[in-house]
Amino acid sequence: MANIISDETIEYVGILAKLELSDEEKEQAKSDMGRMLDYIDKLGELDTTGVEPMSHVFPVQNVFREDVVTNGDMRERLLSNAPEQKDGMFMVPKTFD
Amino acid sequence: MAKEYETVIGLEVHVELATKTKIFCGCSTAFGAGPNTQTCPVCTGMPGSLPVLNKQVLEYAIAVGLATNCDITRYAKFDRKNYFYPDNPQNYQISQLYLPICRNGSVEIETKDGGVKSVGIHEIHMEEDAGKLIHDEWEDCSLVDYNRSGVPLIEIVSEPDMRSAEEVIAYLEKLRLIIQYLGASDCKLQEGSMRADVNLSVREVGAREFGTRTEMKNLNSFKAISRAIAGETERQTDLIESGEKVIQETRRWDDTRGESYAMRSKEDAQDYRYFPDPDLVPIVVSDEMLADIRSRQPEFRSEKMKRYKEEYDIPDYDIEIITGSKRMADLFEETMAICRQPKKVSNWLMGETLRLMKEKEVEVEDLRFSPENLAKLIALTDSRAINSSVAKEVFEVMFDTNVDPEQYVEEKGLKTVNDEGALKKTVEEVIAANPQSVEDYHNGKEKAVGFLVGQTMKAMKGKADPAMVNRLLKELL
Ligand SMILES: [Zn+2]
Numbered sequence: 359m360a361n362i363i364s365d366e367t368i369e370y371v372g373i374l375a376k377l378e379l380s381d382e383e384k385e386q387a388k389s390d391m392g393r394m395l396d397y398i399d400k401l402g403e404l405d406t407t408g409v410e411p412m413s414h415v416f417p418v419q420n421v422f423r424e425d426v427v428t429n430g431d432m433r434e435r436l437l438s439n440a441p442e443q444k445d446g447m448f449m450v451p452k453t454f455d
Numbered sequence: 456m457a458k459e460y461e462t463v464i465g466l467e468v469h470v471e472l473a474t475k476t477k478i479f480c481g482c483s484t485a486f487g488a489g490p491n492t493q494t495c496p497v498c499t500g501m502p503g504s505l506p507v508l509n510k511q512v513l514e515y516a517i518a519v520g521l522a523t524n525c526d527i528t529r530y531a532k533f534d535r536k537n538y539f540y541p542d543n544p545q546n547y548q549i550s551q552l553y554l555p556i557c558r559n560g561s562v563e564i565e566t567k568d569g570g571v572k573s574v575g576i577h578e579i580h581m582e583e584d585a586g587k588l589i590h591d592e593w594e595d596c597s598l599v600d601y602n603r604s605g606v607p608l609i610e611i612v613s614e615p616d617m618r619s620a621e622e623v624i625a626y627l628e629k630l631r632l633i634i635q636y637l638g639a640s641d642c643k644l645q646e647g648s649m650r651a652d653v654n655l656s657v658r659e660v661g662a663r664e665f666g667t668r669t670e671m672k673n674l675n676s677f678k679a680i681s682r683a684i685a686g687e688t689e690r691q692t693d694l695i696e697s698g699e700k701v702i703q704e705t706r707r708w709d710d711t712r713g714e715s716y717a718m719r720s721k722e723d724a725q726d727y728r729y730f731p732d733p734d735l736v737p738i739v740v741s742d743e744m745l746a747d748i749r750s751r752q753p754e755f756r757s758e759k760m761k762r763y764k765e766e767y768d769i770p771d772y773d774i775e776i777i778t779g780s781k782r783m784a785d786l787f788e789e790t791m792a793i794c795r796q797p798k799k800v801s802n803w804l805m806g807e808t809l810r811l812m813k814e815k816e817v818e819v820e821d822l823r824f825s826p827e828n829l830a831k832l833i834a835l836t837d838s839r840a841i842n843s844s845v846a847k848e849v850f851e852v853m854f855d856t857n858v859d860p861e862q863y864v865e866e867k868g869l870k871t872v873n874d875e876g877a878l879k880k881t882v883e884e885v886i887a888a889n890p891q892s893v894e895d896y897h898n899g900k901e902k903a904v905g906f907l908v909g910q911t912m913k914a915m916k917g918k919a920d921p922a923m924v925n926r927l928l929k930e931l932l
Binding site: 374414422424427428433436444445449 | 474475476480481482483489490491492493494495496499501507508509510511512513530532539540541553554588589590591594595596597598599600601726728731733735736737738739
């Protein structure tokens, strides 16, 4: 494995992904990530000089909608997915700005 | 000798666009609806839902770009900015990092010494707003309303070209006027349809490098912006003077306490891991699209000022004030279209309107009286159906409730009494009741007439034509 993932990196990625990993899971993730990066490195072997970065896989562009209201009130259906709700709103753990 | 410092300021201005629907779905953007009643699977981030760009958002963004001398990006796209926060249901905000719609623009502002300064615009990009978090003390939790989620925004990022609070305010006012003239937003700072974040650093005068900057948030008035700039300049200067380092961070301005504090870093660093949004296809701006938007650009302030000067015989100062707000210019032109009396319309706007706005603390956007009613009021005074002091009274009622002046004058019986016989009788009574003034008048005291006119007007409850009263008095004396 050419890519060695450090403990700090796996810790940081865990924070970004909001994941709490056990020591075992961390070791497993480190080796998985290293192998994935090795695989991606293969792409680096290609000569891409003069190749425009691709922004979309389909040859489609300019898909627009007109500025017309098409949706009505569907609060009940949307809230039916919420684990908890109150006063027509989604209830979440206390969050500060 | 003490070192001299200068403040370097750049702004990130978010403007909420005046579209009927959200940026990526057909939900209404109307204000004041019940929580989550204007939401759908797209703007609540339900798996499998697909965003589709509102064409009006693109057109507004391009129109603002053209009006601020930007290059329009012919091949633009959207990217995902990743972060976790409950007001952001997708766990990413759809924004533009790599190919924003507008770049390299500029806005000219007037400086204190009467000169002109160009403030560069780094870029303008399109993005979506987040939902609203409400803290529930009772349950000790937060509640989320996604009605604002997906409301279209443009973010206008300036270059660090400003050096003082005055320049910042001038830049914001200029930007606001351009956007209001375009009808792209009402740009109300208090209500959050225009929000400015201030990036500020301090350096020694003559230094080449910029100092470390901070970003100040939560500024919702021009006054708060000025105070925050003064406060942050002082804080950073003190740190530098005492040999400490300015830390690059986001700070929140507390305007009531007049100080800022570092916002709790949300555990993770600002690592947004942007990548192209695969749900949205690229935007290709054609020559036709650009020409079409360009042809629909409105008459901006400088053109309007020039035209007013040529077409209407009103003072330069009036022109400056009237064109200084889109709403005022619209009121002027719409009233003018009905009554064709520029001077009189301008007088009502410059006089009573400005006076009452100041007295009642009403913003120009919140003016209520219609052009139709102002034109009617002008017609009523022209035909001498009411005198000028009654007209002012009626205008105040119109200012508060947009009442129809014709109806109001009729109902309240405010019409001037043009019946010479009735007026003559009152004048005779006033003369009889004030022998002293009559004597004064005969002894050459012209002023006495004024007193007698006043007494007559009082007896007529203000509903007389003062010129007629004056004439009758002189005849009868
Ligand atoms: Zn929606």
